Amino acid sequence: MPVKTIEWVGGQDGVARMIDQTLLPAELKYLDVKDVETMWEAIKTLRIRGAPAIGIAAAFGVYLAVRNTPGDDYAAFKAELDRAADYLGSARPTAVNLFWALRRIQNLAAAHTHEPVPAIQARILDEAKRMIDEDNTVCRAIGEFGLQTLLEQPRRTSTTERPLTVLTHCNAGGLATAQWGTALAPIYLAAERGILIHVYVDETRPLLQGARITAWELQQAGIPVTLITDNMAAAVMAQGRIDAVIVGTDRVAANGDVANKIGTLGVAILAKEFGVPFYVAAPTSSIDMQLESGDLIPIEERKAEEVTEGFGRRTAPVGVAVYNPAFDVTPHRYVTALITENGVLRPPYTEALNRLFTPTTAGM
């Protein structure tokens, strides 16, 4: 079983327990978060990261802020609730899922203004816990569809002697979600059923999420893992070591184009060249039907020091120009399938995605 990224421990006076991801892979330390200020700091400093996990953390953060407001003073409760939502939103102002989670908690409170404050407080804690359950359900459904897809695909005849082997990039694992991950969910579900899938992990420069986080969480769960530098992916594919690539995504456009961590596009092109299927684990929450194509996704450029001083000491000349895009866009033609919690989508994606978001007319 993958480790739990975040969970609630105890009753209404309990704590949000989370792994401090900034200490990985050197140290596994759990933080017991008891107040909203500590939660803000944890989100701000990336002790917790990944869209679903941040959303859950924010929901618990709101609960921690309001759980001690006087039970007979709705106005004080409501003021504290709104203040906490604004405050938590400021921790990662560009994290869409953070605001989605905060709105969800605010909407819940707004729908129950007729109830006593303690009842609303209890509802908020329940809602935050429900977000964990929902995340687990979505991730496990992606895991089921992904595993089925991996097991059904034709195996390279030359490689049937070794375990099924996949390559992944960055971290779309349990530590980006509550527990199961998206791209790694099929791996964990397979392990649960006694099937060990070997995972090659790109270290994922510049921030090394693959080396630091993905390799660590797979190792913790007893999954066979081999770490490579990003530029080794072509060699391992050329050697026939890889049966499939599976990665996560930050955003899927209506035509199936996929934005994900820098380097994903290169892996997708190599997979195509070597006839290796390229799968994208895409919870429907990451699909943006308003976005016609991936060309419209703005690419965030990050600071040069991530490349030139990424490991604690300078490894490039002072003053050198650096291009450091955080993401790239993989055109849909390189994507073998999108694995969602509602099923496996294959090309043509415009049609498949439209069907996914069209209310069923079965029985009419």
Add this chain to the structure above:
Amino acid sequence: MPVKTIEWVGGQDGVARMIDQTLLPAELKYLDVKDVETMWEAIKTLRIRGAPAIGIAAAFGVYLAVRNTPGDDYAAFKAELDRAADYLGSARPTAVNLFWALRRIQNLAAAHTHEPVPAIQARILDEAKRMIDEDNTVCRAIGEFGLQTLLEQPRRTSTTERPLTVLTHCNAGGLATAQWGTALAPIYLAAERGILIHVYVDETRPLLQGARITAWELQQAGIPVTLITDNMAAAVMAQGRIDAVIVGTDRVAANGDVANKIGTLGVAILAKEFGVPFYVAAPTSSIDMQLESGDLIPIEERKAEEVTEGFGRRTAPVGVAVYNPAFDVTPHRYVTALITENGVLRPPYTEALNRLFTPTTAGM
């Protein structure tokens, strides 16, 4: 002009002056090597690196060992010469070019046993200096052919507003040779003629030769350079920023397959996908006509710590499996042209390489 990697300063009692490459890119420090022990240490600890540069260093090393042997004692001179050759060979036992250079000096001495010792000593110094001249001649010829090739190729119409832009991987620059480099020679020759070519440099994990050495030497020579991580090459090509890729090689097989630093294969495949020409600067000394194809080249695997602790601190979990091949092989079908000092070779390479190594029959 690119910096000089190694040169002789002074007369017969002079010194071999070289850049201490282990201090780059933080510090430019020249070493004045006056004895064979210091030269051995410099080769051993990679203060000087790159096949041609190591060969030249070894030749100067032999001279430093024998320059003070008594002028009237041939036996003592010859014993010292052989001892120095064995000793210097032990500094990098797998460096083919090191042994080639040592044999060349030994053969020279053997061909002049009838001369007085001081005359042979002078010949050895001259021979070592000649190796610099020859290296410069080869590199500049590669530069000429490479530059002509770069300037003649069709430009992407959408990118004529910006300077010609190439991408390179690892270091096949001046610091791997006496001064001009192989893959970077066309860039330096262009600059000499007032044409600035913009160079994107892959940082080249795990040992970061691109970030540490290539970016540094281009910056020193006033060439516009942009550093990227290896996994950004696909994105910069997708954005139409790259007009050509040019890399060096460790070994070219008789069919045109090319062994080079890990990551080269990936760059070659991306170049093909984006319609960007992929050029390999290949001095004829790197072409091995005994080697039928690149499949026969053994791939050296290096220690895991280069990947897991490459920057002075651990960035991956303890105990994780690592695959760390030092090289990969790029099949000839991805190679647009081989740029040698004797001309530009294009497919089919088996025929082109055979012609290159067949004595000319012109005039018969």
